Amino acid sequence: MVPLRRWSSPAGGPGGRPRREAPAGGPDGRPGREARHREPLRERPHPDEGLAPITRVGGVSYDLVIVANRLPVDRVELADGTKGWRTSPGGLVTAIEPVMRANHGVWIGWPGGTDPELEPFESDGMELAPMSMSAQDIEEFYEGFSNGTLWPLYHDLVAKPEFHREWWDSYVRVNERFAEKAASLAAEGATVWVHDYQLQLVPQMLRTLRPDLRIGFYLHIPFPPAELFQQLPWRRQILEGLLGADLVGFQLPGAAQNFVRLVRQRVGHKTHRDLVYLPDGRTVRAAPFPISIDAAGFEEMARSDAVRFRSAEIREALGRPRKVFLGVDRLDYTKGIYARLRAFAELMGEGHIDVEDAVFIQVAVPSREQVEQYRILRDEIERLIGRINGDHGRIGRPAVHYLHSSYPREEMAAMYRAADVMVVTPYRDGMNLVAKEYVACRYEDDGALVLSEFAGAADELRQAWLVNPYDINGMKSALLEAYQADDKEVTRRMKAMRKQVTQHDVKAWAASFMTELSDVGGGHAKDVRAPGGE
Numbered sequence: 001m002v003p004l005r006r007w008s009s010p011a012g013g014p015g016g017r018p019r020r021e022a023p024a025g026g027p028d029g030r031p032g033r034e035a036r037h038r039e040p041l042r043e044r045p046h047p048d049e050g051l052a053p054i055t056r057v058g059g060v061s062y063d064l065v066i067v068a069n070r071l072p073v074d075r076v077e078l079a080d081g082t083k084g085w086r087t088s089p090g091g092l093v094t095a096i097e098p099v100m101r102a103n104h105g106v107w108i109g110w111p112g113g114t115d116p117e118l119e120p121f122e123s124d125g126m127e128l129a130p131m132s133m134s135a136q137d138i139e140e141f142y143e144g145f146s147n148g149t150l151w152p153l154y155h156d157l158v159a160k161p162e163f164h165r166e167w168w169d170s171y172v173r174v175n176e177r178f179a180e181k182a183a184s185l186a187a188e189g190a191t192v193w194v195h196d197y198q199l200q201l202v203p204q205m206l207r208t209l210r211p212d213l214r215i216g217f218y219l220h221i222p223f224p225p226a227e228l229f230q231q232l233p234w235r236r237q238i239l240e241g242l243l244g245a246d247l248v249g250f251q252l253p254g255a256a257q258n259f260v261r262l263v264r265q266r267v268g269h270k271t272h273r274d275l276v277y278l279p280d281g282r283t284v285r286a287a288p289f290p291i292s293i294d295a296a297g298f299e300e301m302a303r304s305d306a307v308r309f310r311s312a313e314i315r316e317a318l319g320r321p322r323k324v325f326l327g328v329d330r331l332d333y334t335k336g337i338y339a340r341l342r343a344f345a346e347l348m349g350e351g352h353i354d355v356e357d358a359v360f361i362q363v364a365v366p367s368r369e370q371v372e373q374y375r376i377l378r379d380e381i382e383r384l385i386g387r388i389n390g391d392h393g394r395i396g397r398p399a400v401h402y403l404h405s406s407y408p409r410e411e412m413a414a415m416y417r418a419a420d421v422m423v424v425t426p427y428r429d430g431m432n433l434v435a436k437e438y439v440a441c442r443y444e445d446d447g448a449l450v451l452s453e454f455a456g457a458a459d460e461l462r463q464a465w466l467v468n469p470y471d472i473n474g475m476k477s478a479l480l481e482a483y484q485a486d487d488k489e490v491t492r493r494m495k496a497m498r499k500q501v502t503q504h505d506v507k508a509w510a511a512s513f514m515t516e517l518s519d520v521g522g523g524h525a526k527d528v529r530a531p532g533g534e
């Protein structure tokens with residue numbers, strides 16, 4: 001296996017249970033080769049001493065309030081037993097951090113674990129307000145309703161959603177607490193931006209508490225078609241919760257249309273195109289805002305000496321294969337990791353790809369480890385990789401290099417730089433930032449992207465080798481084509497994709513959402529029906 005350095009695991013992962021502590025350096029516990037002569041690419045948790053509590057004058061509050069399930073930092077236990085903070089990975093963090101810094105707002109969210117509620121504090125120039133979660137909240141609100149009901153339901157039933165009334169009750173309670181916290185921190189007439197499926201009731205709850213606020217909501221995952229959404233016993237409450245916002249943002253136009261259609265059918269409000277007219281005179285807009293990345297930041301990182309050096313070192317450690325395939329995903333059943341590895345293995349089995357020629361690096365970032373389905377998925381993937389390496393590997397040359405860990409951004413950039421073929425094959429994905437990050441790092445216009453049609457990113461990255469992840473043969477053909485494509489073809493495609501990603505970066509995404517949010521809302525003079533719905 002490649003001695004990639006791990007990002008030291010937090011003592012309390014989501015759910016407050018200990019995660020496997022990762023050794024520094026190589027997976028065997030010895031320092032990686034590079035670690036002996038160079039400062040490792042690693043993020044370190046910082047202890048509490050560095051944190052300044054925010055001084056609020058007379059209960060002063062914020063003009064911009066971000067409300068998300070997670071804070072951009074995790075509460076972790078340090079080696080000496082004291083508590084500290086560590087920047088956490090994830091799509092939302094990557095996207096929101098620059099917006100927060102530019103606007104100097106406050107971010108409300110859960111730092112992981114079950115510590116009691118802490119005072120707001122400043123970290124890395126960002127003001128953060130931690131929310132507490134009890135073990136019951138984690139089990140019923142987070143692992144239960146959010147990840148056991150909504151996540152599979154919103155991802156095309158890739159897994160079977162479970163409906164439990166006590167999970168729903170917990171979802172309502174936690175949403176209420178988030179809404180109350182936001183109401184207490186927002187200045188008069190402030191803008192509040194609520195994020196994602198865990199907090200869909202917050203907009204309406206917050207509007208009831210603070211009618212003066214301008215409220216935006218953004219859904220990072222897909223919004224399902226009516227045929228699936230209507231299975232949800234609490235469908236109407238969710239729709240009404242979202243309608244508390246002035247602007248409801250989605251990744252893709254289809255999701256916004258699904259929402260408007262459901263509001264018309266299930267709540268009975270009058271709608272016209274992307275607008276919903278409420279009986280109280282408010283107008284709500286539902287529109288697509290495809291999220292992106294800090295493209296310039298990724299490119300700069302990829303160009304840095306440290307990352308270039310590290311990327312060469314990775315290829316060297318892999319045994320200098322001619323081609324490197326790469327997958328980087330949270331270990332989630334929506335991401336299609338199993339199917340892509342099977343496709344790769346079949347190509348090896350059929351002699352199209354030789355292990356002396358090509359290897360696959362699969363990074364599987366630990367995720368939702370307390371949820372049964374995720375543990376089963378991990379076992380299945382690890383069994384498959386064992387079989388692939390047993391069948392196709394040679395001494396010192398495994399076919400698949402599997403890394404179950406998370407890494408600092410620089411290490412990710414080094415992997416993106418080291419990879420000739422990036423393989424992103426989710427069954428369903430709101431956007432998929434990994435695909436865009438890969439493109440941003442390929443500043444030499446090389447590198448092939450194999451991308452699922454069912455990732456939101458496929459709408460923009462049309463020049464990728466697009467695949468249906470349910471079609472293993474189709475996926476094999478695309479992998480092979482990408483592997484064999486000549487440089488000219490690869491460059492033509494990558495150039496076009498780079499143009500798209502650099503021109504539509506996360507700054508543009510946030511700016512367009514904020515601009516729309518400041519434009520919408522207010523009254524209408526429509527004669528609307530009182531909600532009848534169902």
Ligand code: GDG
Pocket residue numbers: 089090091092094095220221291329330365405406407408409412429430431432433434435437
């Ligand atoms: C949700 C939606 C939507 C991953 N491992 C590490 C790490 N990451 C970063 C990646 C990327 C992000 O996490 C993952 O984002 P994705 O978009 O690929 O997927 P989700 O986590 O499922 O995100 C998704 C997204 O929200 C944003 O709206 O695109 O559809 O499902 O940025 O780089 N970062 C670091 N170390 C890791 O080990 N530092």
